[in-house]
Amino acid sequence: MPTVITAAPVPSAVPLPSSAPVASAPSVASVALEKKPLSAAALPRSITYEGLVERGLHFADRNGDNWVVVSTKEATKPGATDWDSTLRSKYLFVRHVVLDATGPRELRLLRDHEVDCDFDLLLRVTEEAFTVTDVDADGYGEVNLGYESACRSDVSPATYKFFLLENGAKFGVRGTTKVPDGTTWWGGDMKADPELEAQPALFAHAKALWPKLTKRPL
Ligand SMILES: [Ca+2]
Secondary structure (H helix, E strand, O other): OOOOOEEEEEOOOOOOOOOOOOOOOOOOOOOOOEEOOOOHHHOOOOOOOOOEEEEEEEEEEOOEEEEEEEEEEEEEEOOOOOOOOOEEEEEEEEEEEEEEOOEEEEEEEEEEEEEEEOOEEEEEEOHHHOEEEOOOOOOOOEEEEEEEEEEEOOOOOOEEEEEEEEOOEEEEEEEEOEEEEOOEEEEOOEEEOHHHHOOHHHHHHHHHHHHHHHEOOO
């Protein structure tokens, strides 16, 4: 089973070493989703990112040497009127890069944000969902990424999104978390992208994960 590799947040201004060991490209016939620990300090200098590195993945597949960097950036500004509190914004960046002899080649950049929030701002990647799989056994790793976001002053369901990033393609499920509401439940709806529904193995994987990722304890 793939393991999730987490990096402690560090300021982007911290100099990074020039390179890290590069995994040898596996054969097409036997793709091992080999993972190596990834800390921000282990990121090759050629792989750039915005804001602070929150976590990362490093694995080998049919594309070669894959790096995934999750970073975030936060900002604040004054409210529009005297009685408005400070408005907070948070930006999420997920960059999937293949490193080959000529340098980094970006397969996908996923961006999202929660902006100008004057309540409780939430934009958080689910640690246990951040991993790499190859459930359709095509030799290309699927980066699993789930995160919730909200700007709210109560305990209502948050927006939840789950993506599989595979060889530059993005397959998504969008919906909400499922939260207790007295003796019943509130939220938990999900809608898959048509592109995901067209991929049976990936769709089954995402559907199986969805309730585990989105259901909050009573
Ligand atoms: Ca795959």
